[in-house]
Amino acid sequence: MMKEMNNYVDAVFCPQDGLLEEVISSINENGMPAISVSPSSGKLLTMLVSISGAENILEIGALGGYSGICLARGFTGKGNLTSLELEEQYAKLAHQNLSKAGFGDQVTYMTGEALGNLESLVTNKKQFDFFFIDADKGNYENYLNYCIQLAVPGALIVADNVLARGSVVGQSEPKRYTETMKKFNFVVANHFQLESLLIPTGDGLTVSIVRK
Numbered sequence: 001m002m003k004e005m006n007n008y009v010d011a012v013f014c015p016q017d018g019l020l021e022e023v024i025s026s027i028n029e030n031g032m033p034a035i036s037v038s039p040s041s042g043k044l045l046t047m048l049v050s051i052s053g054a055e056n057i058l059e060i061g062a063l064g065g066y067s068g069i070c071l072a073r074g075f076t077g078k079g080n081l082t083s084l085e086l087e088e089q090y091a092k093l094a095h096q097n098l099s100k101a102g103f104g105d106q107v108t109y110m111t112g113e114a115l116g117n118l119e120s121l122v123t124n125k126k127q128f129d130f131f132f133i134d135a136d137k138g139n140y141e142n143y144l145n146y147c148i149q150l151a152v153p154g155a156l157i158v159a160d161n162v163l164a165r166g167s168v169v170g171q172s173e174p175k176r177y178t179e180t181m182k183k184f185n186f187v188v189a190n191h192f193q194l195e196s197l198l199i200p201t202g203d204g205l206t207v208s209i210v211r212k
Contacts, residue, residue, distance in 0.1 A: 001166075002163070002165070002166040002172075002200075006038060006040065006201070006202060009040045009201065010038060010039045010040050013040060013043065014039035014040055014042075014043055017039070019069070019100070019101055020039070020042065020066060020069065020070075022097075022100075023036070023064055023065055023066045023069065023097045024036060024064075024066065026064055026093060026096075026097060027063065027064035027066070027093070030064070030089070030093055032063060032064055032090060032093070033063075035063065036063060036064065036066035036067065037066060037067050037070065037134065037160055037202055038201070038202035038203065040201045040202055041160065041201055041202030041203070041205060042066065042067060042069075042070035043070070044199070044201055044205065045067060045070040045071050045074065045132065045158065046070050046071070046073045046074040047074065048074065048130070048156060048158065048207065049071055049073075049074025049075065049079075049130055050074040050075075050076065052129070052130060052156055053076065054074070054075075054079070054129045054130035054155075054156065055075070055078060055079045055080065055129060056079070056080055056082075056127065056128045056129050056130070057071050057072075057079070057080070057081045057082070057128060057129075057130040057131070057132065058082050058083075058084070058121075058128040058130070058131050058132075058147070058150065059071060059081060059082070059083040059084065059131075059132045059134075060084045060114050060118075060131070060132065060133045060134065060135045060143050060147075061084070061085065061114075061132075061133070061134040061135030061136075062083040062084070062085035062090055062091055062094040062109065063085070063090055063094065063134075064090065064093050064094055064097060065093065065094030065095070065096075065097035065098050065101075066097075067132060067134060067160075068081060068083055068094055068097075068098050068103075068107060069097065069098055069101045069103065071130075071132060072098065072101070072103040072106060072107065073101075075106070079106060080106055080107075080108070081098075081103070081106055081107040081108070082107075082108050082110065082121075082126075082128070083107060083108070083109050083110070084109075084110050084111075084114045084117050084118070084135075085109055085110075085111055086111070086112065086113065086114065086135075087111070088111045091109040091111050094107075094109065095107065095109060114135060114136075114139070114143065115139065115142060115146075118143070118146040118150070119146075121146075121150055122146065122149050122150060126150060127150060127151070127152050128147075128150050128151060128152070128155060129151070129152050129154070129155045129156070130155060130156050130158075131147040131150075131151070131155065131156065131157040131158065132158050132159075132160070133147070133157070133158070133159040133160065134159070134160040134161065137161065137177035137180050137181065137184075138177070138180060140159060140180065140181075140184045141183070141184055141187055143159075144157065144159070144184070144187070144188065144191075147210075148191075148193055148194075148210060151210040151212070152210075153210065153211070153212040154209060154210065154211075155209075155210045156207060156208065156209060156210075157194070157206075157207075157208040157210060158205055158206065158207050158208075159184070159188070159205065159206045160202070160203060160204075160205055161177075161181065161203045161204065162181050162184065162185055162198060162203070162204040162205065162206050163181070163198075163200060163203050163204030164177055164178045164181040164203070164204075165203060168181050168182050168185065168204075184206075185198060185206065188206050188208055191208075193210060193211050193212065194208040194209065194210060194211065195208065195209045195211060196208040196209075
């Protein structure tokens with residue numbers, strides 16, 4: 001049912017996008033996992049950046065640049081994207097794709113372990129007004145805590161895959177990260193510094209406003 005609903009939403013609200021389809025093709029051609037956000041999730045990211053007026057975005061998990069392009073498309077002209085990516089070859093492809101989309105000069109990639117790079121950003125007193133988490137699920141709660149430290153008041157934190165293919169509500173077989181996502185969702189929903197909601201588009205996105 002979840003898959004059918006997503007297919008319907010994508011078909012009605014997300015017309016074919018030649019550039020993003022090229023990104024998907026480049027990911028496949030380079031033997032990278034097919035785990036980019038869904039078209040509707042990507043469109044929502046663009047809308048959220050645009051609505052919030054975000055100018056400094058931190059993305060945790062670049063893959064081939066699909067979500068990066070969606071985020072950058074929300075800029076109202078100026079804006080900078082800092083993207084953390086474990087694999088250097090993924091970051092290189094992502095940069096190529098963002099350059100093709102016209103955002104190459106607005107994105108900076110930090111490769112290697114995300115937790116180390118996040119600690120470096122905290123040490124250097126960097127601040128961001130929008131965050132997108134889409135990386136290894138076991139560290140989602142750690143990533144969330146760092147994002148809160150790096151956030152300006154009123155910043156948005158968005159996390160992907162929080163429905164774990166529907167398994168958090170028993171609609172499909174449990175995934176290896178199902179219980180992790182259940183715990184993460186509970187933490188986000190009850191965090192004293194966050195006002196949050198889970199939006200069931202794609203594989204589920206939690207959207208949180210940081211209160212300080």
